[in-house]
Amino acid sequence: MAPAYKVSYFNITALGEPIRFLFSYGGIEFEDIRIEKEQWPQHKSKMPFGQMPVLEYNGKVAHQSLAICRYLAKQVKLVGKDDWEDLEIDAAVDTVNDLRQKLGGYHYEADEKIKKARGEILFKETLPYYIEKLNAQAEKNGGHLACNRLTWADIFLAGLLQYMNFMAQKDITENAPALKKVYEQVCELPNIKKWLQNRPKTEI
Amino acid sequence: MAPAYKVSYFNITALGEPIRFLFSYGGIEFEDIRIEKEQWPQHKSKMPFGQMPVLEYNGKVAHQSLAICRYLAKQVKLVGKDDWEDLEIDAAVDTVNDLRQKLGGYHYEADEKIKKARGEILFKETLPYYIEKLNAQAEKNGGHLACNRLTWADIFLAGLLQYMNFMAQKDITENAPALKKVYEQVCELPNIKKWLQNRPKTEI
Known part of the structure; x- marks a missing residue:
């Protein structure tokens, strides 16, 4: 079938x-x-x-x-156990997705001059800011993005990471051990x- | 209190x-x-x-x-009655939000030349495409964005419309009677x- x-x-x-x-x-x-x-x-x-x-x-x-x-x-069954947990998961997912869009806004820019200017802001400000915050969040949640346990926010990040790294042309978790752990734990399931x-x- | x-x-x-x-x-x-x-x-x-x-x-x-x-x-209690209905509502909300972001990408562009080029695509292609599809969806759902009844997708659209119209500098529902009805029905609650x-x- x-x-x-x-x-x-x-x-x-x-x-x-x-x-x-x-x-x-x-x-x-x-x-x-x-x-x-x-x-x-x-x-x-x-x-x-x-x-x-x-x-x-x-x-x-x-x-x-x-x-x-x-x-x-x-x-x-990778959702929250109450509405507030779902809110925390949804917010984590939307934040990862925001970062994905910001990487896309750089990677897919056809005009080389604009792309270079965007890269300046992305790699000096936006990306480090997001990665630091997401890493702190992963630390606080014991190697997860929300709720101190595996949720679909972790799966979402792990599934998207290869693509985000491709757009950034580097491993965006390289200096973010807790965030890297989120990814690795998903891949080990x-x-x-x-x-x-x-x-x-x-x-x- | x-x-x-x-x-x-x-x-x-x-x-x-x-x-x-x-x-x-x-x-x-x-x-x-x-x-x-x-x-x-x-x-x-x-x-x-x-x-x-x-x-x-x-x-x-x-x-x-x-x-x-x-x-x-x-x-x-403005959510779906099952998981698939929630999927339909979520997809409608994300689509309205995509449109909001596309309008923002035009409105907030500081470089006048780039803004003009973006406006060409936005007003000739993107906006009419989204509005036609969203209007058809509203028609199919009896003046709602999903599930043939009032859901938070309608509230989301209605809450954002003033802002989207501000960015477009016009009423984006002007030629979309079913979509306008979604907005008006929410405002009449x-x-x-x-x-x-x-x-x-x-x-x-």
């Missing part, structure tokens, strides 16, 4: 990978549809708001990667480890 | 307003702390990740406006109507 869930995304990690991590963590089978860049124009108009990742389930279609992750986190060994090899 | 909840934000609507709308909708008292721009430098370092809005409750502090809104939506009449008057 075909898996009940289908995920469509580009053949890269990036925004698709936290979703794939969550499926893998929960041992939930999913169809891992990867659309090559050259095929994208013929798919774009069929996607809600012309974007991926997209989740299909039971004939229904949903987009927005964070929303999809939150839905899956509920299925695999048996189901994630298996996914990392077996997933398609891609450049990003 | 002082209200249990405190919200700190600038003295504008923008990202603070969906939060204030949700409190008002639920009839929950909150301390509406407004920090003037000139005072901001002395407050910034005390805020998590140097940003507002910030919510305080029971000695705990949380940031990230969408996460705060989602938390409040649970308190005032008795508790929101009362808030709109009594809230501090601000330029943005």
